[in-house]
Amino acid sequence: MLNPLQKRMLRRRIVQAVPVLLLATFSVFMLLKLLPGDVAITLAGENATTERIEEIRRINGLDRPLLVQYGQWALNAVQGDLSESLLSGEEVTTTLARVFPNTLFIVCYAILLSIVIGVPLGLLAAARSGGLADRLVMVGSSVGVALPNFWIAMILVVALALNRQIFPATGFVSPWQDLSGAIWYATLPAVALAASGVAEVSRQLRSSLVEVLGSQHFRTLHAKGLPFRSILWRHGLKNVSVNLLTVISLLVNRTLAATVVVEVVFAVPGMGNTIVNATLQRDFPVVQGAVLVMVLTVITVNLITDMLYSVLDPRISQR
Amino acid sequence: MSAPILDVQDLSIGFSGRRGQPALPIVRDVTFRIGRGERVGLVGESGCGKSVTGLSLMRLLPGTARIGGRITLDGVDMARASRNEVRRMRGKKIAMIFQEPMSALDPVFTVGEQIAEALRLHETLPRAEERARVIEALAEVGIPAPAKRHDEYPHQLSGGMRQRVMIAMALINRPDLIIADEPTTALDVTIQAQIMELLTRLSEETGTALLFITHDLGVVAETCQRMITMYAGEIVEDAPVDAALVSPLHPYTSGLLRSLPHFNKEKGRFAYIPGRVPAPLAMPEGCRFAPRCPHAVEVCGRPQELRFAGAERRVRCIRADELSLDGAVAEVPA
Ligand SMILES: Nc1ncnc2c1ncn2[C@@H]1O[C@H](COP(=O)(O)OP(=O)(O)OP(=O)(O)O)[C@@H](O)[C@H]1O
Ligand code: SF4
Numbered sequence: 144m145l146n147p148l149q150k151r152m153l154r155r156r157i158v159q160a161v162p163v164l165l166l167a168t169f170s171v172f173m174l175l176k177l178l179p180g181d182v183a184i185t186l187a188g189e190n191a192t193t194e195r196i197e198e199i200r201r202i203n204g205l206d207r208p209l210l211v212q213y214g215q216w217a218l219n220a221v222q223g224d225l226s227e228s229l230l231s232g233e234e235v236t237t238t239l240a241r242v243f244p245n246t247l248f249i250v251c252y253a254i255l256l257s258i259v260i261g262v263p264l265g266l267l268a269a270a271r272s273g274g275l276a277d278r279l280v281m282v283g284s285s286v287g288v289a290l291p292n293f294w295i296a297m298i299l300v301v302a303l304a305l306n307r308q309i310f311p312a313t314g315f316v317s318p319w320q321d322l323s324g325a326i327w328y329a330t331l332p333a334v335a336l337a338a339s340g341v342a343e344v345s346r347q348l349r350s351s352l353v354e355v356l357g358s359q360h361f362r363t364l365h366a367k368g369l370p371f372r373s374i375l376w377r378h379g380l381k382n383v384s385v386n387l388l389t390v391i392s393l394l395v396n397r398t399l400a401a402t403v404v405v406e407v408v409f410a411v412p413g414m415g416n417t418i419v420n421a422t423l424q425r426d427f428p429v430v431q432g433a434v435l436v437m438v439l440t441v442i443t444v445n446l447i448t449d450m451l452y453s454v455l456d457p458r459i460s461q462r
Numbered sequence: 463m464s465a466p467i468l469d470v471q472d473l474s475i476g477f478s479g480r481r482g483q484p485a486l487p488i489v490r491d492v493t494f495r496i497g498r499g500e501r502v503g504l505v506g507e508s509g510c511g512k513s514v515t516g517l518s519l520m521r522l523l524p525g526t527a528r529i530g531g532r533i534t535l536d537g538v539d540m541a542r543a544s545r546n547e548v549r550r551m552r553g554k555k556i557a558m559i560f561q562e563p564m565s566a567l568d569p570v571f572t573v574g575e576q577i578a579e580a581l582r583l584h585e586t587l588p589r590a591e592e593r594a595r596v597i598e599a600l601a602e603v604g605i606p607a608p609a610k611r612h613d614e615y616p617h618q619l620s621g622g623m624r625q626r627v628m629i630a631m632a633l634i635n636r637p638d639l640i641i642a643d644e645p646t647t648a649l650d651v652t653i654q655a656q657i658m659e660l661l662t663r664l665s666e667e668t669g670t671a672l673l674f675i676t677h678d679l680g681v682v683a684e685t686c687q688r689m690i691t692m693y694a695g696e697i698v699e700d701a702p703v704d705a706a707l708v709s710p711l712h713p714y715t716s717g718l719l720r721s722l723p724h725f726n727k728e729k730g731r732f733a734y735i736p737g738r739v740p741a742p743l744a745m746p747e748g749c750r751f752a753p754r755c756p757h758a759v760e761v762c763g764r765p766q767e768l769r770f771a772g773a774e775r776r777v778r779c780i781r782a783d784e785l786s787l788d789g790a791v792a793e794v795p796a
């Protein structure tokens with residue numbers, strides 16, 4: 144299924160991923176330790192004595208040198224053991240298995256919206272380049288790119304959830320249990336995330352399409368007698384598919400990061416909320432685990448993207 | 463002569479400028495015909511409007527172009543026909559081969575598919591048959607291993623091969639007229655001759671007329687029956703090739719012929735036409751060639767018409783009858 148070039152790329156990427164993962168988790172670990180206070184204070188409760196806090200630190204191994212603490216965590220992580228939450232004692236893998244699908248669901252939903260709305264808008268703008276439709280789409284996308292996600296999220300909550308009560312303001316239903324409910328609850332967060340996605344996709348698609356539509360081989364297509372419809376949809380889309388893929392892949396990564404804030408606004412039990420809470424409480428195994436999964440996701444998205452490039456553009460695969 | 467396949471009357475082409483700026487007139491008063499199966503060379507200095515004229519015949523000019531006059535192709539006025547009508551003519555009645563085979567093909571579709579696409583617009587065939595037809599077309603233009611090439615992408619082919627693919631694509635629906643705009647300029651010298659030979663042979667075999675746009679008068683002499691010379695957006699001479707080569711009637715045609723390399727060798731000097739083409743907005747009112755013409759006299763300051771000089775020749779020069787101009791050869795070799 145994979146050609147030798149792709150296999151080689153896959154192997155190289157996996158080797159490259161290791162230092163990236165180490166670096167990412169190590170920096171997060173160090174940043175976390177730079178923050179004042181630690182989990183022992185929380186665990187010990189109010190009015191605890193200094194000795195009690197020290198003891199809790201010792202029990203949890205928080206008194207050891209930082210490098211040893213990190214090394215121990217990394218060693219376990221390599222074997223698939225992400226330790227437990229220092230607060231709840233729950234296995235971090237269990238926590239992540241519970242919250243990651245929720246985040247992934249919202250991200251996929253948002254990306255889907257970005258594509259389904261952004262691609263036709265980009266095509267429309269390119270087809271009517273310079274016209275009214277083009278200008279409207281471009282102005283709209285400038286606004287969409289400029290507005291922060293969380294601000295859109297709050298406006299949506301006020302307008303559609305609190306005032307009109309069309310959508311639920313907060314909360315989430317797991318897609319495993321109730322798919323339509325999950326879609327229902329995920330709609331507002333996904334829309335908030337997709338606003339900039341739609342803008343980005345339509346804008347980039349338009350500019351690369353306008354360029355390719357004016358190129359020499361498109362004049363040949365006109366000379367052949369092809370209708371504009373197939374010139375635009377068949378040749379246009381395929382010619383810009385590599386650009387589109389790049390845009391979408393960057394968008395996935397950006398949306399993944401943006402969910403952190405949007406999840407907090409909508410109180411979604413996802414990666415974002417988990418990371419925020421665990422950070423506030425200095426629950427470092429949870430933060431580490433979550434960061435690890437996020438970085439792995441980004442690496443995977445990039446890898447899939449690179450594999451798809453050679454499928455989409457024959458010039459890449461045969462080089 | 464039977465009814466011509468192409469009849470161009472008073473064609474004028476301009477490009478509308480930015481708001482407030484005057485439109486740029488590029489081509490004016492262009493009138494000519496091409497008979498069925500006829501091969502016509504269109505020559506002239508760079509920028510005189512050859513490509514613009516060729517593109518206008520297929521209505522391929524950008525939206526800023528303003529076209530006047532009539533372009534009658536097999537009974538349809540391409541200048542006024544609806545967009546759909548024009549589209550149906552393209553490929554079926556008229557096809558075009560461009561200068562740059564490197565960039566004229568879509569890089570992300572196989573060459574076979576690109577040819578099949580042209581075929582499909584005018585004929586619905588079962589898949590296998592369609593494929594066979596395309597492979598046959600590739601073989602016809604001399605592409606080795608056509609079945610293999612069918613599934614390759616343009617970047618896997620050499621420049622000459624790509625131009626052959628373009629020719630196969632242009633010919634697949636057996637159009638009545640093919641416009642070839644400098645089809646060999648971008649190719650190696652050795653390949654150039656092959657491609658021209660191929661075009662000529664296929665035009666003879668299929669009865670497709672050819673409008674061949676070029677700078678190369680030598681190739682026109684070898685392949686075409688008639689030569690149209692353009693200068694500064696106007697036709698200045700239209701004559702059978704042999705007659706034009708031996709005894710050009712327009713001083714500009716004569717100048718072009720005398721600057722041919724082999725002519726220079728014989729005379730042992732380097733001939734060229736002094737001066738430059740006037741800018742579109744600064745055209746002289748009279749003969750446009752007058753500022754550069756060695757034979758210019760006062761009457762040349764009057765606007766010049768393209769007049770008949772004999773049954774088959776036309777010329778835009780008031781002194782054509784009295785001048786006796788040098789051609790490229792003294793006599794046409796038998
Ligand atoms: N889209 C356009 N807008 C404005 N002016 C144009 C456009 N296309 C061509 N022109 C102008 O029209 C004139 C004729 O161009 P054209 O390409 O027909 O020349 P040509 O005779 O084919 O020259 P060459 O031998 O170099 O190919 C040139 O001055 C060119 O600048
Ligand atoms: S009309 Fe006069 S200037 Fe023009 S080409 Fe003839 S002789 Fe020369």
Ligand SMILES: [Mg+2]
Nearest residue numbers: 512513514643
């Ligand atoms: Mg040209």
